[in-house]
Structure formats: structure tokens, C-alpha cells
């Protein structure tokens with residue numbers, strides 16, 4: 001692994017505050033590039049380095065029965081469930097000025113639920129990295145259903161006070177600024193291939209991360225680990241019914257297969273109704289140059 005690249009990417013993600021945390025996938029996937037690949041809309045500057053780690057969680061079976069397993073909270077299996085929880089929390093509580101990230105997992109275990117699937121129990125800390133809130137402590141259960149077809153993990157989460165900074169003034173100002181359609185935004189590559197973003201574009205990046213969380217949660221299973229890589233295209237559409245309307249194209253990095261996956265998302269947002277994903281379309285896979 002190229003360490004300087006990793007450090008650089010970690011810094012970029014710290015600067016731009018899309019919830020990302022790093023962990024070691026179990027395997028690096030096979031080369032899945034196919035004839036159908038198209039060039040990515042950008043240079044995939046934020047594509048993450050290949051993982052060289054094949055670390056499988058070391059299991060401490062002590063005191064547990066056959067169906068239950070304690071996980072190392074720092075390892076891949078726990079952090080994968082942590083990602084699903086983070087996406088879940090963001091789909092419910094986030095805004096262009098508030099994005100939650102799981103900062104640390106304290107305890108993790110699984111329990112095989114037979115036909116209904118594999119359940120993960122996590123205790124973790126979470127904070128709003130945009131509003132720079134304090135940390136809150138939560139616990140959650142994540143059930144990955146079994147079966148041939150993709151079913152999103154079912155997440156149940158409880159927190160003793162999810163930290164929340166009041167961002168209603170910022171949200172109102174953002175809404176007012178962009179609800180006048182004369183200001184309609186069209187922009188590519190947030191952040192750009194050097195990791196830069198204009199300050200007034202940052203809320204659009206957060207909105208893209210938030211919208212992508214709906215898809216990342218929906219597409220997650222025990223063999224995936226998604227992170228947001230880039231907003232490759234953003235076009236504001238005509239506002240309707242007091243909602244801002246956007247068409248996003250986002251690049252997601254799937255760490256297990258090392259693929260960059262593109263989705264087109266039609267979303268609405270307003271301070272009152274928050275984010276809704278009206279349409280999500282998987283686009284042809286792209287190839288990073």
C-alpha cells in the first residue's frame with residue numbers, strides 16, 4: 001500500500017468531513033473490470049488505495065456459545081456494521097450542516113439468528129463532524145438478512161442523547177439562497193482531483209454524502225463496505241412544492257471489491273422535510289485512470 005497516498009486521502013477526508021473511517025477488508029476482490037466499463041467522469045482522485053490486508057477477525061470465543069461471537073471492535077467485521085449504522089443515523093438525523101460519523105466502536109459481537117440472518121451488536125461513540133458536536137454514546141443492532149437477493153441490513157439504534165448542534169439558521173439561509181431559481185447550481189467534481197472545494201459548495205457535498213447514505217445502506221450486506229468518494233456531477237433542478245430539487249451523480253468506493261460505483265440520484269431537500277431520495281439509478285461501472 002502506498003502510505004503517502006493513504007495519508008493524503010485521510011487528510012482530504014478530514015478536511016471535507018464526509019464520514020469515512022478506515023478499516024481492513026477481508027479480501028481484495030478479483031479484477032472485475034469488464035468490457036462495459038466507461039471512463040470515470042473524473043480522474044477518481046479520491047479513489048482509495050487498495051488494501052493489502054487480509055486480516056480476518058481473531059475471535060475470542062471465551063464465555064460465548066456456538067452461535068455468538070465476540071469481535072475485535074477495531075477490525076473489519078465490526079467496522080462494516082459500524083458503517084451500516086452510520087448510514088442509518090445519517091438518513092434520519094443529518095442535514096447539509098450535520099453529518100454523523102461513528103468515531104469509535106467499543107464493543108462488538110455477532111449472533112447467528114439462523115434463517116433470519118446474522119445479527120451484530122455494537123456499542124460505539126458518534127459525533128456530528130460538521131457541527132463539531134460532542135460525542136454521544138450509542139448501542140445498535142444490525143441484522144443482515146440471509147438470502148439470494150439483496151436486502152438492506154435492518155438497524156435499530158438507541159443513544160443516550162445523540163449530540164445535536166442547532167443548525168436551523170444555516171439551513172434556512174441555504175434554502176433561501178438556492179430556492180430562488182436564478183441561482184441554480186451546476187457543478188462537477190466535489191471535491192476536485194486536488195481535493196479542493198469552494199466553501200459555498202461544501203453544503204452540497206454534505207447533501208451528496210447524506211443522499212448517498214440512503215443508497216449505501218440499501219446496498220449493504222455482509223460482503224460490502226461502501227464509502228462516499230466524490231460527487232461527480234450536481235445539477236439543481238426547478239424547485240417544486242417548497243422543496244429544492246437536485247440531480248446528483250455520486251461515486252461510491254466499495255472497499256471489498258475495490259470498485260468505484262456510480263449512482264444517479266434525484267433528491268429533494270428542505271429544512272422542514274429534510275432529504276428524500278426520489279429515484280436512484282445504478283450507472284455503468286467506471287474505470288479510474
Ligand SMILES: *[C@@H]1O[C@H](CO)[C@@H](O)[C@H](O)[C@H]1NC(C)=O
Nearest residue numbers: 001002028031048049050258
Ligand atoms: C489496485 O489494484 C489493481 C488490480 O489489483 C491495480 O491495477 C491498481 O493499480 C491498484 N491501485 C492502487 C491505487 O494501488
Ligand SMILES: *[C@@H]1O[C@H](CO)[C@@H](O)[C@H](O)[C@H]1NC(C)=O
Nearest residue numbers: 063064065066067068069111
Ligand atoms: C448464545 O449466547 C447469547 C449471548 O450470551 C444468548 O443471547 C443466546 O441466547 C445464546 N444462544 C443459545 C442458542 O444458547
Ligand SMILES: *[C@@H]1O[C@H](CO)[C@@H](O)[C@H](O)[C@H]1NC(C)=O
Nearest residue numbers: 164165166167168169170172
Ligand atoms: C434553533 O435556533 C433557532 C434560532 O436561532 C430557534 O428559533 C430554534 O427554536 C432553535 N431550535 C432548537 C431545537 O433549539
Ligand SMILES: *[C@@H]1O[C@H](CO)[C@@H](O)[C@H](O)[C@H]1NC(C)=O
Nearest residue numbers: 152214215218219277279280
Ligand atoms: C432500495 O432498494 C429497493 C429494492 O431494490 C429499491 O426499490 C429502492 O428504490 C432503493 N432505495 C434507494 C434509496 O436506493
